[in-house]
Amino acid sequence: MNNEKDKKLDDFFRTGLEDPVHHPVYNENDWSALEDLLDKHTKRRGLIYWLPVLGSAAALLLLFLGWWMFRANPVQTSSKLQAINHYPQGNSGGFVRQPADHKQTALLSQAVHHQQANTGTSGGSIRQPVAHKQTPSGTAGVYAGNVHAIKAGSTGKSSFTSSAAVSPRGTTGERLGDKQNIVSGEPAVLKRDYVALSAVSTTPVFETGLISSSSVSAYQINIPAAGSPKSLSGNGKEKIKIKSQAAFRPQFAVSILAAPDLNGVGSFQQGKVGTNVGLLFSAGVSKKFTISTGALYSVKPYLANFADYHTPYNFHVSPVNITADCRMLDIPLNLGYQLYNKQQNKLSIGTGLSSYIMLHEQYTYNYNDVYAYGPSGYTVPHSSKYFFGVLNLNATYDRQLNSKVGISIQPYLKLPLSNIGYGQVKLQSTGVAVGLKWNLNKP
Amino acid sequence: MGEEDLHQLIRGCIKQDRKCQKMLYKAFYGFSMSICLRYAGNRDDAAEVMNQGFFKVFTHIESYDMGRPFKAWLGKIMMNVSIDFYRANLKMAYTEDLDKAEHISDGDIADKNLHYNDLLAMVQKLPQAYRTVFNLFAIDGYSHDEIASMLNINAGTSKSNLHKARQKLKQMIFKAESSANNANYNSNSGYTPIVAITGSDMRGVFFNKGIRE
Numbered sequence: 325m326n327n328e329k330d331k332k333l334d335d336f337f338r339t340g341l342e343d344p345v346h347h348p349v350y351n352e353n354d355w356s357a358l359e360d361l362l363d364k365h366t367k368r369r370g371l372i373y374w375l376p377v378l379g380s381a382a383a384l385l386l387l388f389l390g391w392w393m394f395r396a397n398p399v400q401t402s403s404k405l406q407a408i409n410h411y412p413q414g415n416s417g418g419f420v421r422q423p424a425d426h427k428q429t430a431l432l433s434q435a436v437h438h439q440q441a442n443t444g445t446s447g448g449s450i451r452q453p454v455a456h457k458q459t460p461s462g463t464a465g466v467y468a469g470n471v472h473a474i475k476a477g478s479t480g481k482s483s484f485t486s487s488a489a490v491s492p493r494g495t496t497g498e499r500l501g502d503k504q505n506i507v508s509g510e511p512a513v514l515k516r517d518y519v520a521l522s523a524v525s526t527t528p529v530f531e532t533g534l535i536s537s538s539s540v541s542a543y544q545i546n547i548p549a550a551g552s553p554k555s556l557s558g559n560g561k562e563k564i565k566i567k568s569q570a571a572f573r574p575q576f577a578v579s580i581l582a583a584p585d586l587n588g589v590g591s592f593q594q595g596k597v598g599t600n601v602g603l604l605f606s607a608g609v610s611k612k613f614t615i616s617t618g619a620l621y622s623v624k625p626y627l628a629n630f631a632d633y634h635t636p637y638n639f640h641v642s643p644v645n646i647t648a649d650c651r652m653l654d655i656p657l658n659l660g661y662q663l664y665n666k667q668q669n670k671l672s673i674g675t676g677l678s679s680y681i682m683l684h685e686q687y688t689y690n691y692n693d694v695y696a697y698g699p700s701g702y703t704v705p706h707s708s709k710y711f712f713g714v715l716n717l718n719a720t721y722d723r724q725l726n727s728k729v730g731i732s733i734q735p736y737l738k739l740p741l742s743n744i745g746y747g748q749v750k751l752q753s754t755g756v757a758v759g760l761k762w763n764l765n766k767p
Numbered sequence: 768m769g770e771e772d773l774h775q776l777i778r779g780c781i782k783q784d785r786k787c788q789k790m791l792y793k794a795f796y797g798f799s800m801s802i803c804l805r806y807a808g809n810r811d812d813a814a815e816v817m818n819q820g821f822f823k824v825f826t827h828i829e830s831y832d833m834g835r836p837f838k839a840w841l842g843k844i845m846m847n848v849s850i851d852f853y854r855a856n857l858k859m860a861y862t863e864d865l866d867k868a869e870h871i872s873d874g875d876i877a878d879k880n881l882h883y884n885d886l887l888a889m890v891q892k893l894p895q896a897y898r899t900v901f902n903l904f905a906i907d908g909y910s911h912d913e914i915a916s917m918l919n920i921n922a923g924t925s926k927s928n929l930h931k932a933r934q935k936l937k938q939m940i941f942k943a944e945s946s947a948n949n950a951n952y953n954s955n956s957g958y959t960p961i962v963a964i965t966g967s968d969m970r971g972v973f974f975n976k977g978i979r980e
Contacts, residue, residue, distance in 0.1 A: 333933055334905035337886055341805055341906060346883035347797030348804065351814070355792055358818040362788070362825060 377731055377760060384582045384758060388599055575608040576764040579732065581620065585755020589628040592754065598624040600654065600757070614660040614672070622680075624650045626751060633687075634748040641698045643689035650745060651684040658716055668724040677712040678738065685746050704746045713742040722761070732759040773837060780828045788825055798838065799845050805890050806849035806902055820848040846907060850917055853899045881943065889939045897932035904929050 581602055586595035602620025609615055628646045658676030665671075685704035718736035725731065734757040740750040776794070779787025799817050807813035823844055824831075831840055890898055899918065903909045904925070911929075915922040 330933055333936060337890065337901075337936070338906045340881065340883055340886040341801070341890065343883055344797070344801075346801075348800040350793050350796045354796070354814045354818060355789060357814070358792065358821055359785075359789075361818060361822050362785075365822070365826065 377725065377729070380731065380758060381760070387584060388582070388601075573765075577606050577730075577761050578764060579604045579606065579618075579759040579761040581618075581757050581759040583620075583734075583736075583755045583757035585736075585738075585753045587624045587626040587751060587753045589626055589632045589749045589751055592752070594627045596625040596627055598622060598626075598753065598755075600755070602654070604656075604759070606660075606761075612662045614662070614674075615658070616660065616674075616676075617655065617657045620654040620656070622650075622652050622654045624648075624652065624751065624753065626650070626749075628747060628749050632747075632749050634743070635702075635746070637699070637702075639689075639698055641691060641693070643698065644692045645690050646747065647688040647690060648745070648747065648749075649684075649686045649688075650682060650751075653681040653683060654714075655679045655681065656716055657712075658718070660720065668730075670720075670722040670724070672720045672722070674716070674718045674720060676716045677741075678714040678716055679712055680710045680714065680744055682708045682710070682745060687747060702746070708746075710742065710744050713740065713744055715739045715741055718757075728763050730761045730763070732761060733757075734759065774833060777828060777831065777833065777837070780825055783825075791824075792821055795838070795841055799841060802842060802845040803849055804887060805906065806846070806899060807852065808891055808895060808898075812852070816848050816852045817845065819852070820845045823848065846903075849902075850899065853895060853918070856895065881940065885943065889936055889943075892939065893932050893935055897928050897935065900925050900928040901932035901936070905933075 581600070581604055583600040585598050585600060586592050587598045588595040600620045600622045602618055602622075604616050604618030604620075606614050606616035626648050628648060630643050630645055633646045656676055656678040658674045660672045660674035662670060662672040682704070684707075686701065687703075688701040689699060691698060716736060716738055718734050720732055720734040722730055722732045736755060736757060738753040740752055743749060744751050773794075776787050776791045780791055796817075799820060800813060803813040803817040803820070804810065807816055820841075824841060831837065890901065893901060900914055903914045903917065904911065909917070911922040911925040914920075914925045918925070920928075
């Protein structure tokens with residue numbers, strides 16, 4: 325009985341309150357309030373999405389500044405890697421370039437410790453016969469990955485570290501790569517920190533089938549994904565209609581990019597960190613393909629073995645290796661293919677060619693012997709151009725932050741197709757480019 | 768509004784087109800407001816809750832399944848934001864001693880000459896906890912178990928609140944009836960009887976008039 329009455333009461337209220345005739349009429353003020361809410365949301369969302377972008381930009385800036393400061397005085401603090409290639413000839417302590425009839429390979433990797441402290445009071449020279457590496461080719465004796473670090477303190481003490489290749493000392497038939505520093509009477513020179521690590525091949529320059537080398541960054545930008553239609557479930561008709569509405573239109577975007585990368589010749593074993601900053605313009609030519617081009621200012625320091633460095637100059641004493649500092653414009657022309665695109669995330673791979681316009685090239689020659697007679701460096705006076713000399717390979721992850729702005733992260737590899745620079749080296753680079761992208765037109 | 772028009776509007780809303788949003792808002796204003804009004808204590812709260820609901824609609828419109836009725840989806844959202852609002856204001860909610868409401872004469876309420884605004888005013892006068900349970904059970908058709916989990920209360924509490932809500936409503940109907948009998952002789956207008964119940968109800972009356980006009 326009670327239940328029935330309750331039900332009646334419920335029904336009475338339900339029918340009375342659900343009667344659409346009495347639905348409240350529209351009030352413009354309520355819409356204004358909602359509009360404010362929506363606007364606020366858009367703004368707030370914008371701000372929130374900008375925070376990581378600003379954060380990344382700040383981080384990149386810090387990274388760049390850090391690198392810059394680190395790079396400011398590399399010579400005094402850094403150890404030098406040196407390779408010894410030649411027999412000393414004569415007893416003068418000078419070296420003469422040796423005909424490349426000895427093959428020696430891969431001495432680089434072994435490093436052995438050999439430490440010795442010399443407490444001689446004269447501040448005199450340290451003479452250290454060191455290691456030898458026997459050549460696999462069996463050529464007559466070989467010598468020496470001879471490495472030493474000589475530290476001469478003001479007290480006249482010098483400590484001495486040498487890393488050497490494995491072969492025992494004094495083995496017959498081998499020559500000692502006897503690196504000798506004629507120091508006596510010149511303590512000042514000894515004060516230089518000098519650490520030489522490992523020996524390197526004498527192989528004539530072109531013999532080693534060098535792995536590709538060459539430099540710099542590949543950047544590529546993909547079409548903004550913002551406009552991809554969100555599919556709505558519903559009948560098939562709807563879906564088709566929506567798709568056709570979102571038919572492809574070319575999309576253009578501009579990106580600002582920054583990329584730290586690692587540059588090396590032949591390999592990245594002795595890679596040096598460089599920096600790239602630039603602008604890219606990209607155009608979506610179809611739903612899947614994007615063409616991008618632009619210009620990046622690249623700072624590419626690298627270390628090349630003398631064997632990899634080509635010069636018409638006839639060195640009296642060959643440097644062990646060359647430290648290069650190149651500034652160039654990298655003009656890539658890349659094609660990207662989109663593998664995945666869902667909501668705001670996009671994944672694509674790309675390839676293309678880069679042209680380098682050398683703006684500044686400076687080479688510093690590092691000799692094994694501190695007294696070696698030879699040029700200390702060379703600065704190329706004119707700029708030169710290398711068209712499509714570098715192959716770009718990259719993969720890109722894009723995230724659309726809003727319809728206008730997106731960020732991208734792009735690991736890349738740049739492989740040399742031709743020799744680059746005054747030294748005609750095969751410079752290769754690998755790095756990660758971080759970019760901020762603006763869509764120029766609505767998708 | 769035809770289904771095709773509605774879908775067109777929804778597609779516009781997906782693109783965050785402000786005009787389409789406004790048209791959709793206008794089209795479903797009455798429907799949404801009527802839900803929020805019976806869950807909220809007054810018009811201002813109802814409008815705020817409804818806007819929260821529409822905000823959710825516009826920011827999550829892409830998750831709407833076009834194969835399903837839009838009104839049901841919208842109504843569910845409005846109900847959910849109303850419940851959220853109830854939860855947020857739970858501390859302020861109060862329950863009233865119902866001693867006075869225990870002995871209500873059970874006349875045949877279906878005969879009472881009460882309209883939408885009268886009924887709404889009564890529901891709105893219920894304490895929030897009673898009102899929410901009454902709405903969910905009596906009007907929206909949820910079971911006590913469902914209500915219990917929605918409001919995070921016991922099923923027993925839900926039953927008890929429903930009982931108290933009904934008692935209060937009966938009391939209000941009875942009052943309305945008696946005051947109508949007393950005061951109706953000098954007024955022929957359909958909505959004045961409520962005004963006559965008690966002076967403290969003035970706010971609700973103005974509010975109701977506001978809706979009607």
